Amino acid sequence: SQQGEEDPQALSIQEGENATMNCSYKTSINNLQWYRQNSGRGLVHLILIRSNEREKHSGRLRVTLDTSKKSSSLLITASRAADTASYFCATDAYVSNDYKLSFGAGTTVTVRA
């Protein structure tokens, strides 16, 4: 399967701490995207990083991409209670004659006040 796999499955941290989650995938990609999903809501796009990029920042978010290891990481700095959500990586790749976005199972992040 092309789908990214996140690690860890769940993460519990204290407010103010950093949260790091990883995503691994299997084949070459065009880009990799991170999404957030709050309970009962849709997915919210966070960051898109292309295959020729190594690092990207957006506010308190930092994403890295290592295409040689087929892995990506998402770092949330100075976490807040509002960051409590599930985080998904999605790989955009040409698979079986189609482009499609394939999601991982997600990392559930709980930020304790």
Added chain:
Amino acid sequence: EPEVTQTPSHQVTQMGQEVILRCVPISNHLYFYWYRQILGQKVEFLVSFYNNEISEKSEIFDDQFSVERPDGSNFTLKIRSTKLEDSAMYFCASSENEGQGLFGQPQHFGDGTRLSIL
């Protein structure tokens, strides 16, 4: 900020019945998608739609499924004869330009329709 809206938020249907899930994508977006998420499982791609035709579809999107853009604002997913295993959250998404491929762009998701098949 513009949003993708989906209706209804929850649909309960008897097995074998037809169901139509509705979505209003962001108005200037050109590419539209449906995904589903079975409880506790990954979000799965169903279909993408551009210029009034299907551009990509997954193996899940069989003959029981169809999509339509009946007017300039709505985008619908129809399941012709629902099965128990169709129970899931269905998400609609849209992107301004192609959301997949070499120049892939972020996709904007609605809050989903929870489909329960009895």
